[in-house]
Amino acid sequence: MHFTSEQRLDDGVLEREFTLGEIPGTLWTPDSAPAPLVLMAHNNGLPKADPRLVARARYTAARGYAVATIDAGGCGDRPRSAADEQARADLGRAMQAGEPVAEIFESLIGPLVDNAVPEWRTTLDALLELPGIRGPVGYSGGWDRPRHSAGGGRAGTPWFELEDGCRFLDRHLK
Template sequence: MQFTSEQRLDDGILEREFTLGEIPGTLWTPESTAPVPLILIGHNGGLHRRESRLVARARQSAAYGYAVAAIDAPGHGDRPRSAADEQARADLRRAMQAGEPVDEIFESFIGPLVDKTVPEWQTTLDALLALPEIAGPVGYSGWTAVGIRLAVVEPRIAAAGFFAGGYVPRAQREEARRVTIPLLFLLQWDDEGNPRQRALDLFDAFGTKEKTLHANMGGHTGTPWFEVDDGDRFFARHLK
């Protein structure tokens, strides 16, 4: 892991950009004399790890006493997109505009992306936990499809918060039954891109006995800010 820049923000949070091979990332750490727990923030939809809502969530959690890390998944943010990525996105836009079914397009695009992204998160986790200012346990917050796979294959993940928005491939819907860690699941009741019943069925499928569903009115990007505070308290119960 190579740190490429750092700055101390007004709230005392140290923000550092890093690279790990081809993986670009950002790490936020609080002012602390002792190692702190770690939260990994995942994002999808082609978003950059520097997207304003994600950065705001990261800084809030860092102020709560966590180290927080985000990376750009393959084809996201600063990373180049392959011709296949561009074609899949074009096919998706065309199908959505035409009102055609999009499940198979999502499946062919998101499924392989999960397979590529999870090993990169594991590599990043190895490097982060080697830093003296960070200690376990580890939480995960964000992109549901990647989070399900991580929760199943990565024993260092002790708790997770998932956002119901976004397509979850069939493989991860099956894997959800093997998720046994504490879970907080956020659902926007009127999410225009995520059928409500599909999200409720996924929540029901999770195998953990400690799972909580928070449903709020509004569309895909309307998650209330107080859910960030509730998420930090959820992680405090399991990471601190």
């Protein structure tokens, strides 16, 4: 894991961009340590820098959690393949025309999902080696390792429910 930038934010949270091989990510950590780790995934290929995701991550980190997110393949800072570009264009055209999109959507999202678990495992292993980061781990989409607690398989907490989300984390991660 290589940290490429670091900044202390107004809320006291330390934000660090990192790369891990080809995987770009962001880690937000609170002033208090050690902090339990929360992995925040984004939906439908949004970048790790999506404002809603960043707001959730900062809010959660300011309340005592370490939070990490990564860009999925073909999203955010990751290059897109010709097949990714074609699937995105086909999806846009079909949606605009009111045509069925299930097959096109699967051709776009399927590879993202297939690669997500191994990339998150690699990232998680590296993050848990850092000082000040501890388990258990919460993940917005669930997790499959017995040493980690799942975040209930939820698709993420809406921005307007951040306080409820933090109470959920308090109950399940501490």
